[in-house]
Amino acid sequence: MKRSHRLSTALALPLTVVMLSGCGIFGSETFGAEDRSIEVDAGDVFELTLPASPSMGQDWSIVRPGPDRATVRQEGGRKEDFAGDGGADGSGDGTQTFTFQAVAAGTTKIKMSYCVLGDCPDGDDRTATGSPGNDPAYVIYTVTVR
Numbered sequence: 001m002k003r004s005h006r007l008s009t010a011l012a013l014p015l016t017v018v019m020l021s022g023c024g025i026f027g028s029e030t031f032g033a034e035d036r037s038i039e040v041d042a043g044d045v046f047e048l049t050l051p052a053s054p055s056m057g058q059d060w061s062i063v064r065p066g067p068d069r070a071t072v073r074q075e076g077g078r079k080e081d082f083a084g085d086g087g088a089d090g091s092g093d094g095t096q097t098f099t100f101q102a103v104a105a106g107t108t109k110i111k112m113s114y115c116v117l118g119d120c121p122d123g124d125d126r127t128a129t130g131s132p133g134n135d136p137a138y139v140i141y142t143v144t145v146r
Helices: 004-019
Strands: 029-031 036-042 045-052 058-062 072-074 080-081 094-102 106-116 136-146
Touching: 045 058, 045 106, 058 094, 094 136
Parallel strands: 029 045, 036 136
Antiparallel strands: 045 094, 058 106, 072 094, 080 094, 106 136
């Protein structure tokens, strides 16, 4: 085998892995409350992971009507991951994760509602920060699918 062919073969696998890693083949890309502008490729799976503590009455949901389903669609239900602090009731922090599939090129918005003790935001409430705290709020993502 020629030396140049051996080099090409040796580089082919690592380059393929690098190229495919951006395609969501090795898992979905995760965005948080601070990531308001999201760009993904059609076919990619991505997640929105938001801080929450249901034991403290904190909860996230997608505001209806939701994103344009021709551009982005939700995959499955909400996943929850809550860490405790020694098993004490009402303690610990966690996250709620929503998974989406980028369907086709376009731009849409995903508006997430943050409720605290059953008090949810209305149209005049503030937009949440990365750590929304104890006040109802929204997080609005602009998702561009290439």
